[in-house]
Amino acid sequence: MTDREDKLMRAARGLATGISPARDLWPGIEQAISAPRKSRWSPMLAQAAAAVLLVGASSLVTYVAVKYDAGDTPAQVMTAAAPQGLIFDRAAFGGEDTLAAVYGRAGGNIGSMLDRELASLSPEAREDVERNLAVIRRAIEEIATALEKEPDNVFLQELLVEAYSNELALMNRIGSMAQRVMARRDI
């Protein structure tokens, strides 16, 4: 450090650290802290979040049960049931809802394959899949509605990603499940 810089550093210690704001900032703070805290969990949103979790678990159980029934070992089934390339970056929509379009394309591709292959499943499995998909899609609609009001809410963004991810994962699994059923030679 040069002499000049050394003097600067000593002078900096003399700069005022306490500076009074030109106006009293307390009224704004008081107003904010006395307002009743808005719960992020509206009953509808709580239901949507629960549906996302429940259907995610339920679709996995359906998948494992049907695959196990089809002759795979539980270990093989669980390995295959791991997320299949569904890796998403942390949501940062910044008010622009482009996620729906991206998922719409991905979902559309898998969806057309799903429609063809659902027909090859048993009526019970098909009904179960369709019921789960309906619940996820209802949850997606509710979360998307809430996001319109609070576009920067990270919690809602993550919940929406999770819901879309569950929907795609379910559709993807059923697609590959149906293909395996079709490929079997023992039935």
Next chain:
Amino acid sequence: MLLAARFSDYSSRMVTLERPAFTEEADCIAKAQQSDAKAFERLYRMHVDRVYGLCLRMTGNVSEAEDSTQEAFIQAWNKLHLFRGDSAFSTWLHRIAVNAVLGRIRKSKREQDRIQVAVEQSSAPLATADTGDMRDLSEAVDRLPEGARHVFVLHAVYGYSHEETADMLDIAAGTSKAQLHRARRLLAQQLTEQGFEA
């Protein structure tokens, strides 16, 4: 004996001089943790000048500093139950204020219009208590690039160590040292041109 008595007298005066402020703050913290807004207002009055000063020196902009200060105290109220006294209350509060400033800067960068407003507003000298050469230094600090300014303000003005500064700014300690070196060099250049006499 006389010396011992004097020392005893001196140390008891030290205690009586220092204890009231300490106990008043501790008392206010305890009450505010029980949602006593009046106690929190007393904490605000005790600390607002240093928090606002930090925000003002970090942002170089009066309205951003006011907003950051308000945001910092609102966050402090919401997180007060997490304060365990592991550090001084002022340090804890400063950390929140730094986060509030950095959060607002990140948000501003996403909003181009706000940046334009901030640039226009920051061209006016800030109202600080500094006079003469110190005012020149203060204005030179405001003109430093953002990263160098933040490190300089926390380390050189507010006296935080490089480790504390790095922790608050979420950067490496080495980066803090490099930014301080850069700040010193830029300030020396600026002030030499102005004939600053430290």
